[in-house]
Amino acid sequence: MMADLIQSCDVLVIGGGNAALCAAVTARRGGAKVILLESAPEAFRGGNSRHTRDIRHMHARATEYLTGPYSEEEFWDDLARVTGGETNEQLARLTIRESANLAGWISTNGVRWQPPLQGTLHLTRTNLFMLGGGKAMMNAYYDTARKLGVLVAYETEARELKIRDGEFLLAVVRRGGETHEVRAKSVVIASGGFEANIPWLKEYWGDAAENFIIRGTKYNQGRMLQELLEHGAKPVGDPQGCHAVAVDARAPKFDGGIVTRLDCVPFGIVVNQDARRFYDEGEDLWPKRYATWGALIARQPGQIAYSIIDSKAMGQFMPSVYPPIEARSIAELATALGLEPAALAATIDEFNRSVRPGTFNAGSLDDCRTEGLDPPKSHWALPIDTPPFCGYPLRPGITFTYLGVTVNERAQVIMQDERPAKNIFAAGEVMAGNILRRGYLAGFGLTIGSVFGRIAGREAARHALG
Ligand SMILES: Cc1cc2nc3c(=O)[nH]c(=O)nc-3n(C[C@H](O)[C@H](O)[C@H](O)COP(=O)(O)OP(=O)(O)OC[C@H]3O[C@@H](n4cnc5c(N)ncnc54)[C@H](O)[C@@H]3O)c2cc1C
Incomplete structure (x- = not known):
């Protein structure tokens, strides 16, 4: 596995949750040679995405799995209400519109839906529920990725990014106590938030953070977010904010x-x-x-x-x-x-x-x-x-943190001088703050990650092969 990793690839995807898999599968379908790094072991793969149950998406009518329509305007109103208007409208509307294509794409990649259930969540009109939840969804995506020929490296943590003038050159990765360099023509950062990094949380919450319980994976340490910010990516979202x-x-x-x-x-x-x-x-x-x-x-x-x-x-x-x-x-x-x-x-x-x-x-x-x-x-x-x-x-x-990096509608990371980084793309929680700076809409984390994962995968492959 490591021998393969040392070889260069077209698209390097860093992260192993929903956004990363959407990006990897899309880039591979676009013809790129893709390597995906997941810091967790195989049994714990899938980040916070494996804890999810449902995804919000725009749709015109009731289906076997949804009890009624959910229009762009209603979706937008819901988002504007929870964020108090603190969102990038262009990216938010792009996410909402693109979400209309998600149900078909997700099921094409092996995920099955569950008929609406009665419950306390009142989401059966707006949100699709995955049969078997996020764990089954992640298993389906990993299976699809494997069949397509995406090379997945578990227990492999990206530690550093070498970036020069807004251009990604290589990632320094740790696996089994060894350090390696992985070169790629483009990179997709889909490594989630930093909610599992207690010392980082302590910067805002003091010792109180020692008593927080982290609802999701311990592997979301925010190392790639920190690397991007240190290399001059423009931050977005309240650094102290967390759901x-x-x-x-x-x-x-x-x-x-x-x-x-x-x-x-x-x-x-x-x-x-x-x-x-x-x-x-x-x-x-x-x-x-x-x-x-x-x-x-x-x-x-x-x-x-x-x-x-x-x-x-x-x-x-x-x-x-x-x-x-x-x-x-x-x-x-x-x-x-x-x-x-x-x-x-x-x-x-x-x-x-x-x-x-x-x-x-x-x-x-x-x-x-x-x-x-x-x-x-x-x-x-x-x-x-x-x-x-x-x-x-x-x-x-703690469910997730809000701090992220700014992106454009091509999922390119925006640097502090407002220029897009040439070959660095971001998807999922690491950029969700562009759209959701505060508040939350149930099922919207997966929507953002799926829409931007697909965009990032498509654009990263295009750049690499172009
Ligand atoms: C308990 C719970 C329930 C939730 N329920 C829902 C729901 O029903 N619907 C919904 O839409 N949202 C839900 N959310 C929010 C949702 O989980 C996130 O919005 C979404 O999963 C984010 O996807 P992601 O791919 O960006 O990050 P994640 O799925 O968290 O994936 C991040 C990945 O990056 C890997 N990683 C991190 N750093 C590195 C590194 N340096 N090198 C290599 N790999 C790295 C991690 O191991 C992980 O695999 C829930 C969250 C929690 C905690």
Whole structure:
């Protein structure tokens, strides 16, 4: 394998997730000799893409797999709302329009879809769900890449890029303790964000970052992002920004995926380690509310919080992989969670006293709220009074970071002097900040990576063979 690597190729793809595979397959179909470097071992290949379930795409009508149409304008409005308008409209509209071609392309490359399911995500009209999720999708793509003749090198990390005057010359890579140089006529950087690089996160979050849980792969260290920036690529996106949700504190440090996320927050109260509430648990509906809780917990002492519910809440939310900690009394629950029993009892008594009668409705912004409580609970406020009482320990779960490199509509990396780098292309999370600088639209990470992966693969092959 390494002998092959030392040989030069037309297109070098760095990364092993959705964007990288879309680029590699497209470049290979364009006639290029392609080498793909994945720093993870084969069993863990596929980056964060293997944790995904669904992809958002524009379409004109309902299909076997989608319950209705999703137009360019509606898609654009959704994006404008979540980003507060902070997006590159030209690239965003390109992504939306090109997404109309994704369903067919993705299935041509071996991915199968799943008929709409009933659930709490309300995405069955706008998003296609992959049968077997992102893991099956990545397996299908790797299989297609192998059949087409893409050379995949696992456990091979790109460490340095040699770039001169905006032109990529070679990559320095590490494999099995050895260092090698790989030359290519063009390179596609599709190596994700830097969310697994705790020292880098600490630059913005301080020691708090030690207590973060990373929902995806530990291999997204951001080394290629850093290399591009050091070589003068123009940054995009908030360097401090990351998408973070509340996950079960018992989750593994990396790669817990979707099953550790907790959706119980609006159905009870959330307290910190002093058993005090700190934010309105009933502020908004999913998906608006869910991405706020990671950052809220990150700002609490010890970066830990506890969701407290009673038996009335059970069954209202999607269960996570860990069972709740259950008790017959609040005092018993506090002890089990490591909280001061008197303090938790006082917080719950105060909360229960402030709850006003209303008609509970989990699916809408109902009128069950508190009065005279600081912070308030604006919706779904019911007294916590019916045993058994349950608690979940929560930590910030980081999904991805927003910092990336600027690209143009050909996926070329833009340098600080505004000139496009000749033969350096970027796709996926490493450039998603051009389109999504803040906020999130479910299923849009894969859309950006698939659209720009295909563009980058096409353009990289064109440059190499042209
Ligand atoms: C739990 C979870 C659930 C999600 N669910 C969804 C969903 O349902 N739909 C959706 O659209 N988005 C979802 N996302 C977001 C989505 O995962 C990303 O937007 C998308 O996967 C990014 O694709 P990518 O190819 O850019 O990066 P990744 O898939 O993360 O791939 C990056 C790859 O680069 C490799 N790499 C990194 N550095 C190097 C290096 N120096 N040398 C060689 N290789 C390197 C890594 O090993 C990895 O293979 C989810 C994310 C998480 C964490």
